Amino acid sequence: MNKYLKYGLMVALSTIVTMANSQTSKTEMGVNVNKALWRINPNTYKLMDAVNAKWYRGMFFILEYYDKYKKGEDWYTSSYLANFIQAKRDNPHYKMVLSIYWSFADKNMKLPAPGSTQMNDYKGFLQEVLNYVGHDIDKLVISNEPMWNTLASDRVTNQDTGINPSVEFHKQVAQVINEWKQNNNGDLDIYVGALNALHKAENRDADDVVGMINFANTTPWIKGIDIHPHTHNMEDLESIMYEAREMLHSDKDIIMTEYSLVWRWAQHLNNKLPETFATQYNYPTEYTVKNYLEKAQHKRVSKKEWNDLFSQLDWWIPDFPEYVYNWCQQYGVSVTNYAFGSNMPLLNQELPIDDGAPFFLNQLYQGRFVQPTADGLSKHAFIWQSFKQVNAPN
Numbered sequence: 001m002n003k004y005l006k007y008g009l010m011v012a013l014s015t016i017v018t019m020a021n022s023q024t025s026k027t028e029m030g031v032n033v034n035k036a037l038w039r040i041n042p043n044t045y046k047l048m049d050a051v052n053a054k055w056y057r058g059m060f061f062i063l064e065y066y067d068k069y070k071k072g073e074d075w076y077t078s079s080y081l082a083n084f085i086q087a088k089r090d091n092p093h094y095k096m097v098l099s100i101y102w103s104f105a106d107k108n109m110k111l112p113a114p115g116s117t118q119m120n121d122y123k124g125f126l127q128e129v130l131n132y133v134g135h136d137i138d139k140l141v142i143s144n145e146p147m148w149n150t151l152a153s154d155r156v157t158n159q160d161t162g163i164n165p166s167v168e169f170h171k172q173v174a175q176v177i178n179e180w181k182q183n184n185n186g187d188l189d190i191y192v193g194a195l196n197a198l199h200k201a202e203n204r205d206a207d208d209v210v211g212m213i214n215f216a217n218t219t220p221w222i223k224g225i226d227i228h229p230h231t232h233n234m235e236d237l238e239s240i241m242y243e244a245r246e247m248l249h250s251d252k253d254i255i256m257t258e259y260s261l262v263w264r265w266a267q268h269l270n271n272k273l274p275e276t277f278a279t280q281y282n283y284p285t286e287y288t289v290k291n292y293l294e295k296a297q298h299k300r301v302s303k304k305e306w307n308d309l310f311s312q313l314d315w316w317i318p319d320f321p322e323y324v325y326n327w328c329q330q331y332g333v334s335v336t337n338y339a340f341g342s343n344m345p346l347l348n349q350e351l352p353i354d355d356g357a358p359f360f361l362n363q364l365y366q367g368r369f370v371q372p373t374a375d376g377l378s379k380h381a382f383i384w385q386s387f388k389q390v391n392a393p394n
Helices: 003-020 045-050 063-068 083-090 118-138 163-181 206-219 233-246 264-267 275-281 289-298 303-311 319-329 385-391
Strands: 028-032 055-060 095-101 139-141 189-195 222-228 255-257 333-339
Touching: 028 095, 028 319, 055 063, 055 083, 055 333, 063 095, 063 118, 083 095, 083 118, 095 118, 118 163, 163 189, 163 206, 189 206, 189 255, 206 222, 222 233, 233 255, 233 319, 275 303, 319 333, 319 385
Parallel strands: 028 055, 028 333, 055 095, 095 139, 139 189, 189 222, 222 255, 255 333
Antiparallel strands: none
């Protein structure tokens, strides 16, 4: 029997028991702005409300603002954290996820040694950040993607000492957060992660992943883990959710603050436009999807034209959010965050179309390419409606 089908049957049985005990909870699907914290502002509240999104998620690039902190500069205002948390203060029904981005690999930096001056300085700044925003955060992820944001050499356990630098570093980060929580009557939930590509055995068996899962499973005050499935196909996306649940104790939660089929889309952007569509809208027969997007970002197209195109693309999955929601219910994922996007046209119309990693197609709002409809919203092709439907209140 297929392992996912087998597990799905097991989940179905446990779900029946859980429902009988009235303990089931609906997966809540929110939005994600990554590092663009400024996208959460009074002008975008209506965009969240239009798709029934209560959760919003962003990343705080802590090392970049640590430098400002050390120089005595205003790190808080320049980081856009102020307006990011203001959304929740303006809308008490909103809930926030914040991921801490430790950009050691980006900067080619080794992790600081435990007890070092550098480590203690980072801890001090993290406490300062929590003093500003800790009481506004609902879920705090201790690292964005430690598997990719950490140098490979720091992900390997030292055979002499038995210490894994990445696991040890992230444990200390989590401990700082928990100590702040205990000392300040905080009620935020703490998550390990986010972990990536768990459908691959080499990632599940990696020293740092094994260590972080063990830390999450054995630490009572760790709520669970965060995962980021960015995949080539639907099967891999479900596989990641399945493997995460298999590795994690049943009393631990999973959140999914990023997800997409970005590598599937990347395979098709150089496909030619469907012949029927090209004829209907007078595009050259040799035009590719990439050519079309390049032209659309210079002059945005109508919602009807955009939908007509995507309805004819055999690689597009219009009800993607519905599949994700059903799997989240199966595998015990409490909160997901889908890319928010923007309702505004692109300011720099010469920005190249990244056909290697087209994350821009993974957005609810496509103001870069699509004219707003009568309600003022630049909705993505069918994804917007599917997301709204599965996210409707009970």
